[in-house]
Amino acid sequence: MDNTNAKQWDNDHFLHPWEGMDTLGKNNRTLVEGASGIHVVSDEGNKLIDGPGGMWCTQIGYGREEMAEAMADQARQLAYFSPFSNTNSTAARFAREIVKRAPGDLNQVFFTTGGSTAVDTALRFVQFRNNLLGLPEKKIIISRQKAYHGSTYLAASVSGKERDRLWLDKANELTHFLPDVNPLYRAQNQSIQDFLNEKVADLENAIQTLGPDKVAAFIAEPILASGGVIVPPEGYHKRCLEVCRRNDVLYISDEVVTAFGRLGHWFASKEVFGIEPDIITCAKGLTSGYSPMGAAIISDRLIEDVAGQDATFSNGYTYSGHPVSAAAGLKSMEIIEQESLLEHVQLMTPIFQNRLRELSEISLVTDTRGMGLMGCVQCSETGDAQDDLKRDYQLGAMIDAECQKRGLILRPIVNMCVFSPPLIINEAEIHRMFDILKAGLLAVLKAN
Structure with a gap:
């Protein structure tokens, strides 16, 4: 293939994620x-x-022939189905395999197109549930400085990377950010234990100040990936979950990066950090990058609160449960286990x-x-x-x-x-x- 003009076409026509306007059209990307x-x-x-x-x-890793074959076989048999009115055995099987590995009672999988839409789905479900429970004021989401949860509207609104928040509008009325949990920036001579106590108190104080009747959920990456691989002090997540439980605040664990093996386990929430959250969001390693897909995995406890009610969760995507992506996810999961x-x-x-x-x-x-x-x-x-x-x-x-x-x-x-x-x-x-x-x-x- 002749790539002689590709870099020029890239500059002329391909608007990239996080594109700097000062260098627009003048990049020399690899x-x-x-x-x-x-x-x-x-x-x-x-x-x-x-x-x-x-x-x-x-x-x-790249170049796995078995992945290409699994995706091609699925595309030959069925390249697409409408998740709004039908279902498909490959997608259903993939949902089953995911929940078999998820912690606690997280047994409902909502498939999305990636991590951002998985987070948006999780946040919208929290809003939906509280509306049905007669709690229309319980909508604030607590997040953290340096957190990154995505670039769709709600996901970006709960993302706390300051430089990403300069030029785009956000749903600021729905969000509250806790201070940085990076131990590197703790006060001089402050012990890790005292820093941990301070960070947990930040969450408790925020809930009490905002009002437990106003705070719907706390969303947290187990490790803040795009924020710079920030590892909170040991015990942070477990104690934060306890704070949430005491105040009737849901805990969303954003495992878009940490799930599917990055820390040596299918999911890090329970196996690494000792928590069973209410919702887990995932993407990235879900298909090993071979095809776009994300998921919000929701606990039975939350589902039971809305099941049977005369209401529709009006949230969905044309490519939810896409069969080729599901086939890729199943094969990736199989390879991870076989090897x-x-x-x-x-x-x-x-x-x-x-x-x-x-x-x-x-x-x-x-x-x-x-x-x-x-x-x-x-x-x-x-x-x-x-x-x-x-x-x-x-x-x-x-x-x-x-x-x-x-x-x-x-x-x-x-x-x-x-x-x-x-x-x-x-x-x-x-x-x-x-x-x-x-x-x-x-x-x-x-x-x-």
Whole structure:
């Protein structure tokens, strides 16, 4: 295929997510034209380790023929059905396989097109339930600074990344944000335990100030992924769930990133953090990125509150339960089990996290953090954890460029390099990935 004009067409016609208007039409993005295993291949033939795993999603790796065959077989038999008036055995089977692995009584799956629509669905269901329960004022959603829950209207409204909230309207009357839970920014000489107590008190105080009769739900990523792989203090989620239960506030666990193996379990809520939420949202690893799909998984307790009532949950998508996506999800799940990838992640985690922590020895690095096969390397030219924004963007771009020269794609979020490689990554590949990152960091340090 002739790609001679592709970069120009990209600049002329492809409006990308998070497109900067200052560079609109003037970008020089890498053309990714092929992939296999943990690597992507550029149009120039360069083989690059995919550090961020696409967008936190390529669990089983690229180029799986069995995935292509499963999707093609389904497309040949049935490429689409209307979920508004019919059903399909592949989608029904996929829903069943998901709930078999979900915690507690989360037994109802609402299929969506991705993570944003999964969060929107969860929030709309909370509103719907409270309306039917005669609680029309109980609508406020509590979220957190640095949280990211999506870019559809409600999902964006509960997202707390300040820079993403500058230019677009949000449903501000429906949201309240708690302070940053990143232990890096705790007060000087404050212990982790005291910081934990403070963060839990933030939630309790917010509910009491706003009024338990006004607060509908608390939404939380187990690990704040796009916020910079922020890991709250141990015990945070369990204690927050207890606060929610005492105040009749629902708990939504946004596992769009952490579900389907990223932390070595199907779902992280119970197995890693010891909680059974009311709703779990998921996407990304649901199909290993081979086809778009998301889901909101709702507990029986909530469903029982609305079942039998003369009302319609008027929320849905043309592609809810899409059969080709469902076939991809079933096959991905099968591969994860056949190849023991959950156990593999648990074995690789100490190696990954040790190499991550070793980078803190480089003066350019202000913090390293992570869990499972998720990690973040936060950098600063001055050693200040919160540096000048423009310089931070430039620093992230320089590190990315140096690493791409050496065979590694990063996802620089301003001055933070985040990692979530395919779950199939082995020990030698982990070392290779971090060796390249280290070389890239040292090259930038030397240049400055």
